[in-house]
Amino acid sequence: MSKTEVLVIGAGPAGLLAAREAALRGVDVLVLEEHREVGVPNHCAGLLSVEGLKRIGVRPSSIFIQHEIRGGKVYSPDGTEIRVTCGRTRAYVVDRTRLDKMLSREAVEAGVEIFKGFRVESLLIKGSAVVGAQGQGRRIEAQVTIDAEGATAPLARSLGLVRKRYGVLPGVNCEVSGVEVEPHMVEVWLGREIAPGFFAWVIPLGGDMARCGLACDYGEPTGRLRDFLERRFGLKDLPPMRRGFVLTGGPIPRTYGDGFLVVGDAAGQTKATTGGGVILGGLCAMKAGEAAAEAVERGDPSARFLRRYEDWWRRELGGEFSSMSSARRLLNRLSDETLNRLFAAFKREGLESVIGGLVEEGDMDLQKGFLTKALRRTQVLRTLIRILGRMALSELWRNLTFK
Numbered sequence: 001m002s003k004t005e006v007l008v009i010g011a012g013p014a015g016l017l018a019a020r021e022a023a024l025r026g027v028d029v030l031v032l033e034e035h036r037e038v039g040v041p042n043h044c045a046g047l048l049s050v051e052g053l054k055r056i057g058v059r060p061s062s063i064f065i066q067h068e069i070r071g072g073k074v075y076s077p078d079g080t081e082i083r084v085t086c087g088r089t090r091a092y093v094v095d096r097t098r099l100d101k102m103l104s105r106e107a108v109e110a111g112v113e114i115f116k117g118f119r120v121e122s123l124l125i126k127g128s129a130v131v132g133a134q135g136q137g138r139r140i141e142a143q144v145t146i147d148a149e150g151a152t153a154p155l156a157r158s159l160g161l162v163r164k165r166y167g168v169l170p171g172v173n174c175e176v177s178g179v180e181v182e183p184h185m186v187e188v189w190l191g192r193e194i195a196p197g198f199f200a201w202v203i204p205l206g207g208d209m210a211r212c213g214l215a216c217d218y219g220e221p222t223g224r225l226r227d228f229l230e231r232r233f234g235l236k237d238l239p240p241m242r243r244g245f246v247l248t249g250g251p252i253p254r255t256y257g258d259g260f261l262v263v264g265d266a267a268g269q270t271k272a273t274t275g276g277g278v279i280l281g282g283l284c285a286m287k288a289g290e291a292a293a294e295a296v297e298r299g300d301p302s303a304r305f306l307r308r309y310e311d312w313w314r315r316e317l318g319g320e321f322s323s324m325s326s327a328r329r330l331l332n333r334l335s336d337e338t339l340n341r342l343f344a345a346f347k348r349e350g351l352e353s354v355i356g357g358l359v360e361e362g363d364m365d366l367q368k369g370f371l372t373k374a375l376r377r378t379q380v381l382r383t384l385i386r387i388l389g390r391m392a393l394s395e396l397w398r399n400l401t402f403k
């Protein structure tokens with residue numbers, strides 16, 4: 001039996017950021033990671049905004065940055081392109097293995113201890129409280145346990161903290177070479193035939209290399225990615241693909257309990273529009289680390305005290321999560337034919353540059369502002385209503401605050 005003050009399950013970005021923040025406040029923190037190496041295996045596309053990295057307190061470094069992104073091209077199912085270019089670097093393509101390793105070094109420097117190769121099998125429960133975790137014949141007691149176990153979250157589910165059934169999409173990612181791509185432009189390919197419920201992506205890595213992937217809500221993503229790469233680049237021989245889950249269903253209904261907090265993918269804290277979870281999940285995790293340290297300092301790890309973590313993320317980010325979820329649901333309802341008509345109308349009516357301007361000044365992580373501004377543009381709204389109908393927009397409309 002060992003003891004610690006704060007126990008973190010999982011050394012992904014959420015777990016490491018929570019651990020770092022708690023340790024910086026002077027409490028004892030232990031992270032348990034099932035793999036023998038932090039950041040391995042890596043299934044992530046690694047597209048992170050410049051502002052986002054700043055928000056989670058990570059200084060850009062050539063150690064993990066592979067390429068810079070200055071814009072994007074979105075394709076309708078019939079291949080119509082909407083192009084958005086920015087005059088500056090908006091995002092970095094990062095090597096997630098290296099980023100996670102750097103976060104683990106920072107956590108260790110802050111005083112965190114990391115046990116690698118330790119799989120937590122279950123939580124330790126006393127009455128209504130989580131008092132630690134166990135696995136591999138060892139029990140570790142803690143005042144506060146932070147669950148950062150990632151997308152499938154069996155430990156959180158064992159407590160009844162269950163996500164909605166939809167929005168857990170199998171995704172695949174791979175790196176290809178010998179392809180022709182525009183150097184600093186991401187590609188997003190929409191359509192039910194390519195990737196129902198999500199999209200396919202092409203992220204340039206410099207030279208003739210790109211990271212490509214796809215997630216979908218039905219069908220097998222590997223076969224779909226193979227078809228997409230053949231169609232896009234004429235590729236037949238494919239490199240190994242890495243699989244993971246992309247979350248588009250929004251946060252789970254409750255992320256705290258007695259002695260317990262859930263963060264990152266385990267809590268569904270991702271952008272429903274893109275599945276990106278490193279930044280918003282990381283931000284929430286930092287707040288969880290802070291709340292856990294305060295609970296230890298006060299000797300009060302009760303749910304009543306720890307709920308400040310959830311109060312914070314719901315207040316600061318709840319509107320973002322729900323707007324992005326509405327936008328995702330709206331997109332998922334559109335047939336390929338409707339998407340084609342929408343893209344054609346945007347091109348015909350000169351709205352590409354309007355959207356481009358909004359994206360240029362918008363925030364890649366906090367997308368509510370962009371969505372609100374887009375619907376406030378009479379021209380954009382009129383076209384959306386004409387093609388999609390007023391009803392289709394009503395949920396998104398309700399979620400955006402028009403003051």
Ligand SMILES: Cc1cc2nc3c(=O)[nH]c(=O)nc-3n(C[C@H](O)[C@H](O)[C@H](O)COP(=O)(O)OP(=O)(O)OC[C@H]3O[C@@H](n4cnc5c(N)ncnc54)[C@H](O)[C@@H]3O)c2cc1C
Pocket residue numbers: 009010011012013014015032033034035039043044045046047048118119120121148149150151171172173213214243244245246263264265266270275276277278279281
């Ligand atoms: C194909 C794909 C592409 C993506 N692309 C992007 C992108 O471009 N940008 C972006 O922001 N996000 C992207 N994401 C999402 C991103 O990967 C996640 O949001 C992010 O990794 C979540 O971080 P996390 O720390 O919550 O979970 P994870 O990164 O999944 O980390 C969880 C950790 O917990 C460990 N663990 C799990 N169970 C246990 C256990 N029982 N005991 C001990 N350890 C355990 C795991 O080994 C893992 O190290 C992508 C996801 C996929 C699948």
